[in-house]
Each structure stands twice: as C-alpha cells, then as structure tokens.
Amino acid sequence: MTTDRSTEDLMSNDAERPAARPTITDVARHAGVSKGLVSFALNDRPGVSAETRARILASARELGWTPNLRARSLSVDRSYALGLVIGRSVDVIAADPFFHSFIAGVESEFSTAGQVLVLAQATPGREETATYRGLAADKRVDGVFLSDLRAGDDRVALVRELGLAAVTLGRPDVESPFPSVSVDDGRGIRAAVEHLAALGHRRIAHVAGPSTMLHGRRRAEAFTTALVAAGLEPTAIIETDFSAVDGARATRELLGLGADRRPTAIVYSNDHMAFAGLAVAQRAGIHVPHDLSITGFDDTELARHTFPSITSVATDAFDWGARSARLLLATIAGQPVDDVELSEPRLVVRESTTTAPESESARH
Amino acid sequence: MTTDRSTEDLMSNDAERPAARPTITDVARHAGVSKGLVSFALNDRPGVSAETRARILASARELGWTPNLRARSLSVDRSYALGLVIGRSVDVIAADPFFHSFIAGVESEFSTAGQVLVLAQATPGREETATYRGLAADKRVDGVFLSDLRAGDDRVALVRELGLAAVTLGRPDVESPFPSVSVDDGRGIRAAVEHLAALGHRRIAHVAGPSTMLHGRRRAEAFTTALVAAGLEPTAIIETDFSAVDGARATRELLGLGADRRPTAIVYSNDHMAFAGLAVAQRAGIHVPHDLSITGFDDTELARHTFPSITSVATDAFDWGARSARLLLATIAGQPVDDVELSEPRLVVRESTTTAPESESARH
DNA sequence: CCGTGCATCTAAACCGGTTTAGTCGCATCA
DNA sequence: TGATGCGACTAAACCGGTTTAGATGCACGG
Structure with a gap:
C-alpha cells in the first residue's frame, strides 16, 4: 500500500516546477533543426543559411535561451575569468588603496565581456605558490595579473609553467613571455x-x-x-x-x-x-x-x-587596471599584443x- | 601534391604533446573497473568493496589524477565559488580598508575548501542589479555576501529571487531568508x-x-x-x-x-x-x-x-569575513545555521x- | 548525362565528471 | 530447491554546450 503508484500522481503537478532554463536542445526542437546547427548559428559561424539562422535566433529569443557557462566552459576549455593574487600580508595591503582603483579599472573592461574577477589573497612564499597552482589546477582562470613584482620574481616562471596567460604590472627583471603594463x-x-x-x-x-x-x-x-x-x-x-x-x-x-x-x-x-x-x-x-x-x-x-x-x-591606478585587463583579454584571445606604457605620473x-x-x- | 597524405606523418610525433592530465576514465582503465565505480570510490560512497576501493584510490594516486572542476561543476550544478559585489563608488571605497580585511578573513576559510572568491564592483542601482543577475545567470557563484546593507534593501529580494544563497553583513530591515553576521x-x-x-x-x-x-x-x-x-x-x-x-x-x-x-x-x-x-x-x-x-x-x-x-x-573585519564565509558555506552545504553575533567592538x-x-x- | 564541388544540415562524438538502471553472482530463507 | 534480497559492479544516460564526420541536394562544367 505504501508503495502504491498513486503517490506519483501527486508529483505530476509541474506548475510547481520552476520553468527550467531552456537549453540549446530546446531551441533546436523549437526551430526544427539539429542541436549542432543551433550552436553554429548562435556563434555566427558559416554554414548556416540566412533564413535558418534568423529562425534559430528567433527561437532562442522567444524561449529566452541564455548560454550555460559551465557547459561552454567544459567544451571550449575556457573559464571566462581572470585572477588576481594579492601577495602581501593583510596589514600592509589594508592601507593601500591602489588595489581598489586597480580592480575597479579591471572590472570596467568586464562589463562588455562577460568576464569575472577571481580574487585571492596569499602571503608570499609557499602559500602564494600554492594559490597559483590551485587556480591553474582547477582552471579557475584563463589568466592572471602579476602585481607587486619582486626582484628575480619566481612567479613569472611559475605562471608560465602552469600554462596560464598573464600580464605583469611593470616590467619584471627576469625573462618574461608576458606582456607588461607599466608606468614610469x-x-x-x-x-x-x-x-x-x-x-x-x-x-x-x-x-x-x-x-x-x-x-x-x-x-x-x-x-x-x-x-x-x-x-x-x-x-x-x-x-x-x-x-x-x-x-x-x-x-x-x-x-x-x-x-x-x-x-x-x-x-x-x-x-x-x-x-x-x-x-x-x-x-x-x-x-x-x-x-x-x-x-x-x-x-x-x-x-x-x-x-x-x-x-x-x-x-592612474584605474587606468592601469583597465589597460591591463584589456591586454590580458587580448592575449587570451590570441591577438598580438604589445607592452603598454601608461601616461606619465x-x-x-x-x-x-x-x-x-x-x-x-x-x-x- | 599539396594534399599529399604524407604531411600528416609530421604530426605523429606525440612526444611534443604535454602529458594530458588523466581523467576518471584513465583511472578506471588502470584499475580495471568502470568509470562510474571510480566516481563512487573517489567520493567514498557505499557500494564499493574495500579492496576495490583501495585499488582505485591507488590508481588515482599513481596516475596523479585530480578532479576536473568544470566537469564536476556541470554535473553537480555547483560553482565552488562565492561572490562579493562591492556596491560603492570607487572613490568612497578606495579609502576604506574594511574590505581588505574582510576579504582576507573570507579567504582564510577557503584554503581548506577549494573555494574561490569572485569579486565584482558595481555602483548601486541598475548596474548593481545587473551584476547580481549576471552572476546568477552564469552560475558563477553558489552564494553571495550582502554587505553595506541599505534601508529597505532590494538586494535581499533580488538575491532570493535569483535562487542564490547568501549571508547578510548585519541584519537587514526587510524580511530576509538569509542568515546574518553582525557586530553591535x-x-x-x-x-x-x-x-x-x-x-x-x-x-x-x-x-x-x-x-x-x-x-x-x-x-x-x-x-x-x-x-x-x-x-x-x-x-x-x-x-x-x-x-x-x-x-x-x-x-x-x-x-x-x-x-x-x-x-x-x-x-x-x-x-x-x-x-x-x-x-x-x-x-x-x-x-x-x-x-x-x-x-x-x-x-x-x-x-x-x-x-x-x-x-x-x-x-574585527577579518573575523567578520571568516565567520561570514563559514556561515555561507554551511548554508550552501544545507546545514542548519544560526545568525552570528561577533564579539563586541x-x-x-x-x-x-x-x-x-x-x-x-x-x-x- | 554524369561526376564534382559546395552549401546546408544531421547525427554523433566529445569535454569529464555524476547518477541511474540494470546485470550478475552469491547467500539466505521458506 | 527455487524465489528473494543484497552487495558489487557495469553500461549508459546525463549535464549543455562544441565540433567533427557524413549525408543530402542542388548547381555547374565537361
């Protein structure tokens, strides 16, 4: 009795269920095409006729489709996030307003790009290295900002070894494969x-x-x-x-x-x-x-x-952030980049x- | 001639290819079991015999397997990230060291948890709302810290509507389903x-x-x-x-x-x-x-x-951050939580x- | 009139995990 | 002795995208 099937009927009221967000499959069904073609149309790539593309886009809009970032992340192997590891002790950093303005500048470039900033705080040394390794292992970010460069900074080699993209804030005194944004x-x-x-x-x-x-x-x-x-x-x-x-x-x-x-x-x-x-x-x-x-x-x-x-x-810390972000995003996108020199203080x-x-x- | 197949032979040198990181499938093959069983063993769930579990763990360790966060994220629908939207204009915030200490406290709880902090800066108003919506739509975070509460703060309702978990820094003056961490x-x-x-x-x-x-x-x-x-x-x-x-x-x-x-x-x-x-x-x-x-x-x-x-x-802003993070993580984990009152100033x-x-x- | 090329589209594999539905062998019980 | 239950395990579906391999149809050139 307790296993009576009728209990299932109680669940059939799917008005309760919040409308699940539509997937690309829903759009495909609605537009009467295959899943793959929808993907092509949405990323406007060639091989889709004009009218079909229009129909797909219309379906997507009608259903309110919005990409699932995680799924995209998994298939294209990108995070759409940048990382900033602040490597100072709390006391020292707490007093320094530089980072606030810098971060604001960084974010000002994000609004358009669907990017996000991952912030980590770690004191230099083992903990700092572990933080970079963690970000890379989990592929939390596509690239990092290397700030507060030190003499003979080992983070440059570390970040390269980890396969992350990066920009350095200022020119390092070691061999670096990364573009830099500096101020004189x-x-x-x-x-x-x-x-x-x-x-x-x-x-x-x-x-x-x-x-x-x-x-x-x-x-x-x-x-x-x-x-x-x-x-x-x-x-x-x-x-x-x-x-x-x-x-x-x-x-x-x-x-x-x-x-x-x-x-x-x-x-x-x-x-x-x-x-x-x-x-x-x-x-x-x-x-x-x-x-x-x-x-x-x-x-x-x-x-x-x-x-x-x-x-x-x-x-101009804000500008520094904005230019750095732009440069890093360009690097990640595979565009050729040059070092940036900020306006004179x-x-x-x-x-x-x-x-x-x-x-x-x-x-x- | 230009389409000669022999050009492909040049690609066959796979010593170049950096050893791809092992997946759960590699571990399964190595241990001679199925993929699913490996997942069970790694998340130590019942249904795996002791010796098989040991063998699987040994294989994983030997191959140096480490979970792919993105794949896990996609299947379990979690981000393993928390968000902080700083809703002040840059000028005002730049001078305030509160957030640095707060963030440091938050991060101090992360080291153990494989979590990460996503930071966003947005001035109150339309931009701020859009930021929360963006974080939720992309499922960038599992929960957010609601700081700088305002009178009749609409973010509480917004965040609930978006289905995000949250903690409020201080008790809001509106109905709130979220736990709070406050100081008198x-x-x-x-x-x-x-x-x-x-x-x-x-x-x-x-x-x-x-x-x-x-x-x-x-x-x-x-x-x-x-x-x-x-x-x-x-x-x-x-x-x-x-x-x-x-x-x-x-x-x-x-x-x-x-x-x-x-x-x-x-x-x-x-x-x-x-x-x-x-x-x-x-x-x-x-x-x-x-x-x-x-x-x-x-x-x-x-x-x-x-x-x-x-x-x-x-x-104690650091403690505030630490306690807030702990509370938020507990909430996300579905544990019962209570409001936290910090030590007196x-x-x-x-x-x-x-x-x-x-x-x-x-x-x- | 037939082979070729191209544009368009479909089916299915893939990313790397988790989870569900079953299979199998064996011990237990009526 | 045969049905039942259970522990251990496999196969396959699934999350929601991207990407590749092929199928189809049509225009075109010889």
Whole structure:
C-alpha cells in the first residue's frame, strides 16, 4: 500500500516546477533543426543559411535561451575569468588603496565581456605558490595579473609553467613571455626631487619601499639619479616595507640625525608612509613644511585631507587596471599584443612642500 | 601534391604533446573497473568493496589524477565559488580598508575548501542589479555576501529571487531568508560617547554615515541613545556619504557654529572622516584634543599614525569575513545555521580625546 | 548525362565528471 | 530447491554546450 503508484500522481503537478532554463536542445526542437546547427548559428559561424539562422535566433529569443557557462566552459576549455593574487600580508595591503582603483579599472573592461574577477589573497612564499597552482589546477582562470613584482620574481616562471596567460604590472627583471603594463614611476620621483631642488632644498632624503620589490627599488634608483642630476650630494635612503609603521620609524631615524645632516625634505615612496612621517615630524615639533618638506606617492584621497595637505605623485591606478585587463583579454584571445606604457605620473603640488629653511639656502 | 597524405606523418610525433592530465576514465582503465565505480570510490560512497576501493584510490594516486572542476561543476550544478559585489563608488571605497580585511578573513576559510572568491564592483542601482543577475545567470557563484546593507534593501529580494544563497553583513530591515553576521557597532558608538561624557564633554556632535545605509543609521541612532542616557542635550548630527571630503565638509559646518553651540567633541562614523576632520580643525587653528576631542570608527592602521593619534572603535573585519564565509558555506552545504553575533567592538583610546575645555566644564 | 564541388544540415562524438538502471553472482530463507 | 534480497559492479544516460564526420541536394562544367 505504501508503495502504491498513486503517490506519483501527486508529483505530476509541474506548475510547481520552476520553468527550467531552456537549453540549446530546446531551441533546436523549437526551430526544427539539429542541436549542432543551433550552436553554429548562435556563434555566427558559416554554414548556416540566412533564413535558418534568423529562425534559430528567433527561437532562442522567444524561449529566452541564455548560454550555460559551465557547459561552454567544459567544451571550449575556457573559464571566462581572470585572477588576481594579492601577495602581501593583510596589514600592509589594508592601507593601500591602489588595489581598489586597480580592480575597479579591471572590472570596467568586464562589463562588455562577460568576464569575472577571481580574487585571492596569499602571503608570499609557499602559500602564494600554492594559490597559483590551485587556480591553474582547477582552471579557475584563463589568466592572471602579476602585481607587486619582486626582484628575480619566481612567479613569472611559475605562471608560465602552469600554462596560464598573464600580464605583469611593470616590467619584471627576469625573462618574461608576458606582456607588461607599466608606468614610469621613476619619472614621478624625479619630478618630486626637481620640485624640491627648485625650492632650494639641498639635503633631500628618501624613505624607500623594500628593495626586493621592483617598484620600491626603481623609485629609489630614480631618486638617486635625480639627486645627481640636480647636482646634490648623496643623501640618506632608508628602506622600509611600505607600511605606515615603518614609514614612521624611518622618519624618526632621519629626524634624529645631527642638525647638519638632517634632511630638509623627504621624498616618501608612498602616501601612507608620508602620512605617518608627517605625524612623526609634527609630534617632534618640526613644522611641515617650514622646517621640513615632504612628498608622497600615489596621490591617495587622504593626501588632500591632511594638514598640511601633501604634495604627491599621481598615477592612474584605474587606468592601469583597465589597460591591463584589456591586454590580458587580448592575449587570451590570441591577438598580438604589445607592452603598454601608461601616461606619465604627475606631481600634484600641495601644502607640504615649500622653500628650504633659511639657514639651509643661506648655507649654500 | 599539396594534399599529399604524407604531411600528416609530421604530426605523429606525440612526444611534443604535454602529458594530458588523466581523467576518471584513465583511472578506471588502470584499475580495471568502470568509470562510474571510480566516481563512487573517489567520493567514498557505499557500494564499493574495500579492496576495490583501495585499488582505485591507488590508481588515482599513481596516475596523479585530480578532479576536473568544470566537469564536476556541470554535473553537480555547483560553482565552488562565492561572490562579493562591492556596491560603492570607487572613490568612497578606495579609502576604506574594511574590505581588505574582510576579504582576507573570507579567504582564510577557503584554503581548506577549494573555494574561490569572485569579486565584482558595481555602483548601486541598475548596474548593481545587473551584476547580481549576471552572476546568477552564469552560475558563477553558489552564494553571495550582502554587505553595506541599505534601508529597505532590494538586494535581499533580488538575491532570493535569483535562487542564490547568501549571508547578510548585519541584519537587514526587510524580511530576509538569509542568515546574518553582525557586530553591535552601536555598542562602539556608545562607548565613545560615554568616554567623552566621562571626560566632561557636554556638547558632542556626530558626523554620521548616510541614513540610507543601515550601519550609518544604526550608529547615528546609537549616538542619540547614548547622549540621552548620559543626560546630555541633543546635539548636531550631520549626515555624510562616508567620504573624506564629506567628513571635512561636515566638520567645517560644525566648527562654524557660534561659540556657544560649537561642539567640544565630535564622534565620527568612520576613521577617514575623522582624519579629514582632524585636518580641518588644525587648519582652523583649533587644537585637537585641547579645544576639540574626536573619535573615529574602524580603528584603521592610520589612526595610530596621525598627530595626535585618533581614538577609535575597533571592530574585527577579518573575523567578520571568516565567520561570514563559514556561515555561507554551511548554508550552501544545507546545514542548519544560526545568525552570528561577533564579539563586541572596543574603544581604543588614544591622543585625540581629552577632558573638555575649561570654559565648558566650568559652564556646567 | 554524369561526376564534382559546395552549401546546408544531421547525427554523433566529445569535454569529464555524476547518477541511474540494470546485470550478475552469491547467500539466505521458506 | 527455487524465489528473494543484497552487495558489487557495469553500461549508459546525463549535464549543455562544441565540433567533427557524413549525408543530402542542388548547381555547374565537361
């Protein structure tokens, strides 16, 4: 009795069942053609007569057909997704607004393409490598953005070995098969130094990023070059990990130098260190900009909202993201691509820089 | 001649072909069983004898088999991915480190689960809706995190209609079928007000987030409640969009009030507005904290690195991410779940708050 | 008038898993 | 002893697309 067939009748009410999304087979039946032909028509490939194609498209539209991404993924072996592995510790990254703008730029290119961004966070080292391997093993993405390039970065080889497409943010210092999108941030540092030199500063110091990171190193080198070009004596360059704490530490170190060696201006390798440095100076009773001029890098929103506001080098992270995405998609599509050079960073002069203190310019 | 078959012989060198990754069929052949049985064994389901199972697992290991996520996705109708749609304009979000920590927390739960995070950025409105619809239509994710809840948030209904699983960050003010993870940020605001009241402040103002956002509104309400509880007169609450610019604007407004109405303390609804407010006060020659005490919210790294450093309410965004991810995964797995209440926010007292100015406390 | 070529279309294989419907042999029970 | 049940396993369908191999019909050239 309990196995009575009549129970099945209760299930026959298929008004309950939400209308299953139509498949290509439904479209084929509706248009009276074969499944394969529908596929041809939908991907407008040759071999389908004009009227048949029209009929198929009409059927598809009428049924509200929409492609099943997973099925397509399986057969064409593509993910329609790009990956970004952020390889910094949370603390360091949390303070850096770069990625938000970058990501926004990336996404701005996606709207049209049906792409999606897969984000992973991993600290450099074993965990980072495992993350890339995981993305590749599961074929979660078709390509990745390689950001925060390091000296002798092993990710370039890794990603190539894994068979992923990629773009590098900046040019790596190792052999790379991948196109790059870069900005001449050295130009920005140079502008900052020239600006300070023009204001009469003679002792300019640099609070640099880690020398293991290419952009940190590149900025430091540009700093030295610019100093030399301005005919100034070599001054202190203090290396940091880009964090605010470390920026503060570096600043204390510089301000602790004897009066005849203490810098009258400090060029910071990012805004957050400049913020922290500003606070350190103020706490020490050193007036910015009259006793000390400072410049930041990135031109974050906050640079406009400190007192004094901070002179900073502006780069366009949004554009960086957009161009990188476009380049990566083109690479994946098999189109020939070239490296991209972004527009030059500009120095945004604000209140934190002014003429060198009297004693200094007189001393010259 | 050009169609000579011999050209095909050139292709027969398959040493070139990189060893294709083994499929379940290869494992079946190797173990001498059927494809289906391999699937059973690998998902350890009943109906496979112990020795056969062992043999199959051995074969899989020997061949280095690893599941093809796409194929699995297609047959079991799951993505093994979660989505986060950040619905703010780039400018506002760029300054907010919340998401970085939140995302890090989310990812910390993924390492074990083979999950991945899909990130999308969309400004509220049509674009945002389209983004959710897109994620659902392509079945890119199994569930989403609903952050930055708004008053009468239509995303709750949208996401349910789309058949996605979800968790809400905070409890929505509309009917919701989804579990929530919340923190009592009102408690944090209360702590700030009590702290200031204890320091003798009588005129405390609030620079609030938008009233359209639940946490902005909740904090404003908590502010009023706390004021009343402390027996203080109602004071100005200025609404902003959470951005630094708007925080600065609000601060100027408050400081522009007549001397008898100007607040001696300002409670900001986030740290970035507090930064901007600090700068505005300093620029106006108002000393913080002696003339004006201020508090922030979020306890961002920078709050430690301003001068004076900023008293702020600390919440644990990382934990928030981790708990949300765990909850969402449990929901998707069909396990019964309960709402989660995070640990209470704590007030971190720093240099930006001190006893109310003489005239004020005397006046009482 | 017949072979050839081409455009159009169908049938079926394929991607790599999961799941269902059955087959088979053997132990158990009436 | 023969029906029954069950554990272990196979074959094949299925998810929803793409792609290949062939079939069909028609126009055209010799």
